[in-house]
Amino acid sequence: MNAFHIAEMSISIVVCAIGGWIDFKKGTIPNRITIVGILAGCVIGFVSHGWRGLGGAMVGVFATALVPLLLYRMNAMGGGDVKLFAAMGALLGVDMALQVMMTSFVLGACWGIQLWIREGVMVQKLKGSFRVWGVWKVKSKRMTDSYEPTYLRFGPIVLIACIIVLAAAHMKDFMQCC
Numbered sequence: 517m518n519a520f521h522i523a524e525m526s527i528s529i530v531v532c533a534i535g536g537w538i539d540f541k542k543g544t545i546p547n548r549i550t551i552v553g554i555l556a557g558c559v560i561g562f563v564s565h566g567w568r569g570l571g572g573a574m575v576g577v578f579a580t581a582l583v584p585l586l587l588y589r590m591n592a593m594g595g596g597d598v599k600l601f602a603a604m605g606a607l608l609g610v611d612m613a614l615q616v617m618m619t620s621f622v623l624g625a626c627w628g629i630q631l632w633i634r635e636g637v638m639v640q641k642l643k644g645s646f647r648v649w650g651v652w653k654v655k656s657k658r659m660t661d662s663y664e665p666t667y668l669r670f671g672p673i674v675l676i677a678c679i680i681v682l683a684a685a686h687m688k689d690f691m692q693c694c
Contacts, residue, residue, distance in 0.1 A: 520564035525682055527556045528607040532675040535600050539671025545596025550603045557606025573606040580605030580613040597670045604678065612681060619677035624668055631668075 531553035535545040554577055561569030581602040587593035601620075605613040632638040 518564075520560055524557065524560055524607045525686075527553065527560075528604055528678055529675075529682070531556075531603050531607070532600065532671070532678045535596065536671035536673075536675035539596065539669045543669060545594070545600055545671050547596075547599065550596065550599035553600075553603025554606045557603065557608075561606070572609060576605030576608070576610045576613055577602045578605070579610045580617055583617065593670065597674070600671060600674055604674070608682075612685060615681045615685075616674065616677050619681055620670070620674045623677055624670060624673045627673060628668055 531549060535549045538549070539545045557576065558570055558573045561571075561573035563569075565572065581598055584593050584598040584601045588595055588598050601613065601617055604616050607613075608616065629638070632642075
């Protein structure tokens with residue numbers, strides 16, 4: 517593990533922590549946070565591996581923003597979350613950033629389900645989710661009018677996922693070191 521790798525991991529956690537905190541408090545992730553992450557990933561990639569590193573960072577940006585962008589277009593995710601995943605792609609590379617994304621989706625689904633259970637609306641929300649995806653045909657107009665989506669502040673979930681993925685990826689290195 518070299519200094520550039522440590523810098524990429526540290527900056528990714530800092531970007532997620534600041535973005536997650538602001539998202540938790542205000543419900544938005546500022547562009548200046550995510551743009552700093554994207555630029556830092558591109559600069560570190562270029563300095564450490566030249567044009568190939570810059571290209572890798574750019575591929576990471578686009579590859580990890582693709583699925584969140586589709587979710588954004590379906591009003592299922594906020595724009596700040598899309599850019600936060602893009603920053604993770606620039607900083608961590610495609611493989612690790614996709615792991616962060618998938619871990620975030622699993623954690624977000626678990627968090628959403630526990631919210632539904634706690635609020636006592638699990639069956640109603642599942643019917644609404646199936647209706648949105650075209651799996652459940654709704655006969656009652658009343659159900660379609662009363663359905664409201666559940667909103668999650670996703671920034672903190674991305675931070676937790678980033679920490680989990682980085683810890684899991686480097687646990688072997690840590691165990692050999694100590």
